[in-house]
Amino acid sequence: MAASEQNALIISLEEQFQSKIDADIRIEPKDWMPDSYRKTLLRQISQHAHSEIVGMLPEGVWITRAPSLKRKQILLAKVQDEAGHGLYLYAAAETLGMGRDDMYEELHSGKAKYSSIFNYPSSSWADVGAIGWLVDGAAILNQIPICRCSYGPYARAMVRVCKEESFHQRQGFEVLLTLANGSPEQRAMAQDAINRWYWPSVMMFGPSDGESTHSEQSMRWKIKRFSNDELRQRFVDMVAEQIKVLGLQHPDSDLKWNAERGHYDFGAIDWDEFWNVVKGNGPCNRERLETRRKAWEEGTWVREAAVAYAEKKKQRSESIVTLAAKAA
């Protein structure tokens, strides 16, 4: 085929593809898709998966130190769910043609990113509450629209994830409410955790619309349904109301209801801090990656044993087939 003919073919394929998206027809793994659509999705889904996995670390360290058996069981179930979310998402990313081992390699080498929020330390029990309420709360707002994403496997994984998320946010709120109604020290602990986790959570929605590089194309492809700033505003409004029930102080002194907009106005976001953490200089970036690498390296013998077992089993069944053929 001549180059011009090939170009014409790709253009018509791209037009067909976009018209499917416009008609809300889902794209499935074996369907034709533009290379850039595949790459964008692979980047987004694998980063999302990595975030679920790394996201287990700040909460995981509190499992052995939870203040009661009930809280321990709840936290264990929550962290287990996050592992599950990571696995649903890795499976969805694999349908785009990248192997699981390669994705892990990208995480461990630092090539792939994960949500910056998990590079902050969880220094007190109240942080478990703040993470559940604020971090899972923000994640839910991000994830709900992805249930209608144009890529079928991603959308289906997200439906499962969203069903499981709602208890995550509630248990966090309950932890904070219990502390808020406790002793002055417990109240102070809850307030401190909220003060530290609020702004990083506001930043979870990513750069402002003007600064966001991939947004416009992702909207056209219906990978993204709402802009970063729209989702961020929803989060700010939600938290502004819910914190009243906790009876704690809002960390943003500039927060103010704007009757004209029907939304809360809020203070300036420290984007220098955001980019600094994205670039790897957050308080826990190194520690998180080291923990992941260590877990991967220490699991080598398990993977090697499993591969050797599979190989042995395959050889055995092949030799049985050969024997049977000889006997016949």
Add this chain to the structure above:
Amino acid sequence: MSQTNNTQGPVWEVFTQKKSGAPFQHAGSLHAFDKEMALENARDLYTRRDKPSGLWVVPATEIVAVSPGDAAPFFDPSDDKVYRHPTFYEVPEGVQNL
């Protein structure tokens, strides 16, 4: 895209049945090295809530599917026989239970 190595085992598709008598539905996929491991992983990954009544795991390579390009002609004759639907027929007024 490159697949440098695979230490995860083959992919299995997982189907769950919510309650007895209900159809099995695709839940997702996972990696496992044999049937037993696939079933156990599927239980841990896809049935953490609402105890289902059934679970199937199938090696992904064993699934036969209509390729997307062929779907339209493959299914074509199924849409043009209106008389396959009860709404095609006129029911005279007063006829009960028809």
